[in-house]
Amino acid sequence: MSDTIIIMQDGSKWKPSTSSDTVHCVNCANAVDTPEEIASYPDGNCPDCGETWTGSEKRSTKIVVTAPEAISGET
Numbered sequence: 323m324s325d326t327i328i329i330m331q332d333g334s335k336w337k338p339s340t341s342s343d344t345v346h347c348v349n350c351a352n353a354v355d356t357p358e359e360i361a362s363y364p365d366g367n368c369p370d371c372g373e374t375w376t377g378s379e380k381r382s383t384k385i386v387v388t389a390p391e392a393i394s395g396e397t
């Protein structure tokens with residue numbers, strides 16, 4: 323696994339961490355966010371209520387970005 327460093331125009335460096343998917347079940351409001359459970363989407367069942375995924379789940383992808391090097395001057 324290789325690290326990707328994003329260098330912004332102002333010279334600050336950012337390292338994107340893993341992106342995480344979250345699927346919100348429409349039947350039980352379970353928020354599925356583990357890779358194993360996400361892998362069952364959209365062809366499997368909700369691991370919480372057992373209902374099949376309907377395809378109308380709300381899915382969000384969150385990309386976590388961390389700054390390995392301090393950025394000074396701006397907040």
Ligand SMILES: [Zn+2]
Pocket residue numbers: 347348349350351352368369370371372373
């Ligand atoms: Zn469910």
